[in-house]
Amino acid sequence: MKKIFLSMSFCVALFASCGGNANHDVVKTDKTVVSQAKSKQENKTRTIHVYFFGDFPSNLGSQMIKELRKVYSSVHFEGRISLPDSAYYVPRNRYLAAKLLNTMMTLQLNNDMVLGMTTKDISLKYKEHENWGVMGLSYLNKRAAVISTYRLRIPSKRTEHLRKLMLHELGHVEGLPHCKAEHCIMHDAEGQNRFSQLDDFCSSCKAVFKSKGWDMN
Structure with missing residues (x-):
């Protein structure tokens, strides 16, 4: 997960050099995916x-x-x-x-x-x-x-x-x-x-x- 997060961060940095709107969209998407994954794990019924x-x-x-x-x-x-x-x-x-x-x-x-x-x-x-x-x-x-x-x-x-x-x-x-x-x-x-x-x-x-x-x- 750490490696994936670092990769995502690197992509965000690349988009930032290309334009402000692209950077905003990528950051928002990244946070949404992480939040949804965390919520799914917390709600999963353990055995x-x-x-x-x-x-x-x-x-x-x-x-x-x-x-x-x-x-x-x-x-x-x-x-x-x-x-x-x-x-x-x-x-x-x-x-x-x-x-x-x-x-x-x-x-x-x-x-x-x-x-x-x-x-x-x-x-x-x-x-x-x-x-x-x-x-x-x-x-x-x-x-x-x-x-x-x-x-x-x-x-x-x-x-x-x-x-x-x-x-x-x-x-x-x-x-x-x-x-x-x-x-x-x-x-x-x-x-x-x-x-x-x-x-x-x-x-x-x-x-x-x-x-x-x-x-x-």
Whole structure:
């Protein structure tokens, strides 16, 4: 794009040496084309590509995809992928969340999002902790997330909590930081499962989701 823009600029300079009206027309056309291309890209519906790591339960995964489609129009299940051996952390029988996330990022296309689900215990280096167990991981605006059912240990609440965990991590993917509102799903769990106390997204977080094309009531 940069090379194309430079070429257009060079053409404008040539027209400028030939006459004022020609220069005005070319500049106007150039700006219109760039504006239209930018608008088309921003309005394009992105897709969430979902992957199951290893033996993730099909029924639970299908339920999560169904829940996701209630609030987002384009969700595709892409299949199963293996847990990378390089992510396995032998001392704690866990998988390093950052390495799983890196795997997801290699599967990301264009401006689409990718989500990986696993039943395994996942962890990361956090503050003074060399290996801190977590439920999920994503980076702000990086278009990739990974979530785990391992710490969702209340059978009757597993589906509800996994749904909230999934949306929490995808909120980060869409650029939302942790929210200070006490009952917002984007509230920081601080190492614990508090999803029973997190009812819904606050109005501010919902507004961000809606601006990204989500159907949040």
